[in-house]
Amino acid sequence: MGGQHGVQDAAESTAVERRLHPVTPLRRAWAPVAVGAGWAVHDPDGAYRRVSDLAAETILLAAGALLIAASLYGFLSWWFTHFSVTDTELRIRTGLIFRRTAHIRLDRLQAVDLNQPLLARFLGVAKLKLDVIGTDKKDELAYLGEPEARALRAELLARAAGFAPERAREVGEAPAAVLLHVPPQMLAMSLVLSGGMWAWAVTGITVPVLLWFATQSIPLVIGTGLPLLGAAGASSVGRFIKEYDWTVGASPDGLRLDHGLLDKAHETVPPGRVQTVHVVEPLLWRRRGWVRIELDVAGSSNDVLVPVAPRAVAAEVIERILPGVVVPATGALSRPPSSARWCVPLWWRGYGLAVTDTVFAARHGRLRRKLSLVPHAKVQSVRLIQGPWMRRQGVADVHVETGANTSVAARLRPSAEAAELLESQAERSRTGRRTAAPDRWMSGQQGA
Numbered sequence: 001m002g003g004q005h006g007v008q009d010a011a012e013s014t015a016v017e018r019r020l021h022p023v024t025p026l027r028r029a030w031a032p033v034a035v036g037a038g039w040a041v042h043d044p045d046g047a048y049r050r051v052s053d054l055a056a057e058t059i060l061l062a063a064g065a066l067l068i069a070a071s072l073y074g075f076l077s078w079w080f081t082h083f084s085v086t087d088t089e090l091r092i093r094t095g096l097i098f099r100r101t102a103h104i105r106l107d108r109l110q111a112v113d114l115n116q117p118l119l120a121r122f123l124g125v126a127k128l129k130l131d132v133i134g135t136d137k138k139d140e141l142a143y144l145g146e147p148e149a150r151a152l153r154a155e156l157l158a159r160a161a162g163f164a165p166e167r168a169r170e171v172g173e174a175p176a177a178v179l180l181h182v183p184p185q186m187l188a189m190s191l192v193l194s195g196g197m198w199a200w201a202v203t204g205i206t207v208p209v210l211l212w213f214a215t216q217s218i219p220l221v222i223g224t225g226l227p228l229l230g231a232a233g234a235s236s237v238g239r240f241i242k243e244y245d246w247t248v249g250a251s252p253d254g255l256r257l258d259h260g261l262l263d264k265a266h267e268t269v270p271p272g273r274v275q276t277v278h279v280v281e282p283l284l285w286r287r288r289g290w291v292r293i294e295l296d297v298a299g300s301s302n303d304v305l306v307p308v309a310p311r312a313v314a315a316e317v318i319e320r321i322l323p324g325v326v327v328p329a330t331g332a333l334s335r336p337p338s339s340a341r342w343c344v345p346l347w348w349r350g351y352g353l354a355v356t357d358t359v360f361a362a363r364h365g366r367l368r369r370k371l372s373l374v375p376h377a378k379v380q381s382v383r384l385i386q387g388p389w390m391r392r393q394g395v396a397d398v399h400v401e402t403g404a405n406t407s408v409a410a411r412l413r414p415s416a417e418a419a420e421l422l423e424s425q426a427e428r429s430r431t432g433r434r435t436a437a438p439d440r441w442m443s444g445q446q447g448a
């Protein structure tokens with residue numbers, strides 16, 4: 001045993017440290033400039049007075065000194081940043097004055113995403129964002145040459161999937177078969193038919209008009225209207241740019257998500273680590289049979305699987321991410337009893353429940369339906385909630401919590417059914433965890 005540890009320590013100590021791409025200093029050189037810009041924005045009058053009192057030669061000298069300081073900061077921050085891959089972890093050493101070493105365990109990697117902002121695409125570089133279980137903040141390597149970034153991403157995903165270290169470098173990027181591609185016309189129409197965009201647009205027009213008649217203050221109208229119109233743009237144009245050319249591909253390391261009009265993103269959703277799948281159906285999409293698929297993945301920011309797709313196609317994609325799961329049809333959902341109308345008037349018919357051998361499925365919403373699918377193996381705890389008024393009406397809520405710190409509720413169930421569901425769901429969760437596949441979904445292939 002001691003000999004094995006000695007060999008492992010020797011291998012890790014000899015891990016080759018590498019630097020980021022030489023264009024990285026250009027990115028980091030903006031920090032001193034940003035500090036100066038922040039000061040000017042915080043006190044524009046004071047900044048203007050100070051600058052106007054200076055001679056032209058002084059301004060040029062100050063600008064030159066700022067340029068030199070920014071260039072020096074960018075170069076030194078790049079020079080003192082290294083990363084290396086050992087048999088067990090990815091190490092990232094950063095810091096010019098205060099040194100920081102991040103030790104990222106490879107078996108805790110949730111996903112490795114490759115992003116290319118517009119300028120990075122022209123320069124042929126990319127950055128890797130690392131989702132790690134148990135952390136909210138992403139570590140990243142920015143920037144690497146695109147070929148190096150893709151090779152490193154493939155190696156890290158292979159390690160996280162369970163391949164032995166000596167094989168991970170040889171595996172390369174697993175091939176992906178296209179499951180779904182969202183046409184730009186469908187994406188644009190789905191945004192037009194989304195109520196959120198119109199709500200922000202109407203608010204952005206109505207509120208400034210009312211403020212103008214009430215106050216006659218142009219600064220107040222502009223200061224209120226621009227953020228509201230910006231929110232409308234973010235929910236329409238911004239989403240179109242981000243979700244443009246959305247493609248879902250199936251590969252051995254998970255579902256590949258490629259999207260983006262200006263900034264290209266290449267993300268991976270690993271199988272076995274999805275906690276909850278949400279099938280969202282806005283009111284104006286129903287006649288067309290379209291749905292949106294959202295995700296809860298512990299420790300990951302990947303929250304959209306499919307921005308819009310026909311229901312049948314979406315069900316096939318869900319079966320890929322949750323093997324063996326069949327999305328319950330609307331008619332298969334059990335509705336609350338009629339007494340629930342006294343607890344939640346008008347909206348009580350929007351709730352529904354279906355419990356299958358594989359998932360706990362709960363729906364809520366009348367205008368914007370959301371059906372949440374929780375695999376039994378991902379349920380961490382089950383709670384029954386029943387207030388005095390609900391007790392009088394003979395109904396109760398059953399909540400299931402997952403590892404992604406999210407809760408899905410089966411609302412307004414008959415009291416006897418809720419009590420039985422509390423016990424049976426706890427047993428289903430224990431059984432599901434015993435029979436679930438390991439998170440390192442390729443661990444059986446290590447020796448292959």
